[in-house]
Amino acid sequence: GQNIDQPTEMTATEGAIVQINCTYQTSGFNGLFWYQQHAGEAPTFLSYNVLDGLEEKGRFSSFLSRSKGYSYLLLKELQMKDSASYLCAVSSFTGGFKTIFGAGTRLFVKA
Amino acid sequence: GAVVSQHPSWVICKSGTSVKIECRSLDFQATTMFWYRQFPKQSLMLMATSNEGSKATYEQGVEKDKFLINHASLTLSTLTVTSAHPEDSSFYICSARPTTRAGELFFGEGSRLTVL
Numbered sequence: 001g002q003n004i005d006q007p008t009e010m011t012a013t014e015g016a017i018v019q020i021n022c023t024y025q026t027s028g029f030n031g032l033f034w035y036q037q038h039a040g041e042a043p044t045f046l047s048y049n050v051l052d053g054l055e056e057k058g059r060f061s062s063f064l065s066r067s068k069g070y071s072y073l074l075l076k077e078l079q080m081k082d083s084a085s086y087l088c089a090v091s092s093f094t095g096g097f098k099t100i101f102g103a104g105t106r107l108f109v110k111a
Numbered sequence: 112g113a114v115v116s117q118h119p120s121w122v123i124c125k126s127g128t129s130v131k132i133e134c135r136s137l138d139f140q141a142t143t144m145f146w147y148r149q150f151p152k153q154s155l156m157l158m159a160t161s162n163e164g165s166k167a168t169y170e171q172g173v174e175k176d177k178f179l180i181n182h183a184s185l186t187l188s189t190l191t192v193t194s195a196h197p198e199d200s201s202f203y204i205c206s207a208r209p210t211t212r213a214g215e216l217f218f219g220e221g222s223r224l225t226v227l
Contacts, residue, residue: 033216040202041220089155097160099157099206099216101147101157
């Protein structure tokens with residue numbers, strides 16, 4: 001089966017940098033997603049990593065190490081609107097193509 | 112970007128009735144769509160994988176007779192919650208995987224179901 005772990009909550013200060021880690025165990029790995037979700041809304045896509053390394057997209061960057069089963073999402077120049085849940089999701093081909101989500105990390109950005 | 116439309120956004124129904132939720136990919140074809148449910152302050156739980164033209168694949172613990180899934184075309188999947196009960200109240204979200212971009216997944220806006 002799959003196992004995805006990420007911290008439950010994090011708090012950071014406006015303007016700072018925060019790193020949200022995600023570790024996973026799966027077979028048939030087909031990529032790792034990061035999504036942002038505000039309360040009561042559907043998740044919105046942030047990043048997709050299928051190869052090792054860092055993907056940068058504006059204030060958001062995502063890193064993947066397949067050999068370590070590890071990823072992180074880096075948020076720079078934090079803004080109050082970044083307060084949300086950040087979901088790590090892993091896609092695999094095992095038992096058919098599916099994407100399983102971690103429990104999510106609730107990020108609180110304070111002034 | 113790819114758009115997935117989910118309808119209705121909100122639905123309130125009486126216990127014992129059935130509710131249908133539609134998920135449409137508006138500008139791409141999706142061989143595979145996924146249905147998730149999310150309880151307050153919890154993550155998304157995969158309920159089933161919907162494959163166009165074939166039976167859905169349900170995750171362990173999900174009752175296939177209660178949550179009927181139909182994927183009749185490459186752009187539409189429906190989830191019907193049959194004989195709904197208050198414990199079925201949840202946020203249901205669909206996602207679609209484009210046929211031509213296998214690594215990507217796009218989400219609908221979600222449907223909040225409240226069963227009285």
